[in-house]
């Protein structure tokens with residue numbers, strides 16, 4: 322794991338949350354992107370070495386909508402940058418962590434991503450991410 326790449330925060334409403342985080346972080350949102358496969362809108366803010374990713378569900382039954390229903394708005398996941406996502410997935414699987422999907426998926430912000438089951442990390446949803454070089 323190289324560093325915390327971003328922290329994902331589940332929000333109900335971008336109209337409200339994007340300007341609020343711009344004010345809080347004192348930096349403009351630099352990218353809004355829809356991830357079709359996850360049915361979410363994402364909004365990114367740079368904060369030094371790390372980013373904040375806001376997540377809004379496009380589907381009332383989607384993972385983010387269900388998360389907010391269960392736990393309310395708030396921190397959804399922590400994403401760690403890795404240099405070789407497949408190697409890191411293999412290492413973690415061998416160490417007993419459950420991967421939520423067997424192959425890296427295309428994620429927001431030009432990344433390959435893989436999520437680990439939160440029950441293996443004291444309730445924290447962990448994302449591995451690696452910059453996509455193929456674009």
Ligand code: CO
Nearest residue numbers: 329374400448
């Ligand atoms: Co993320």
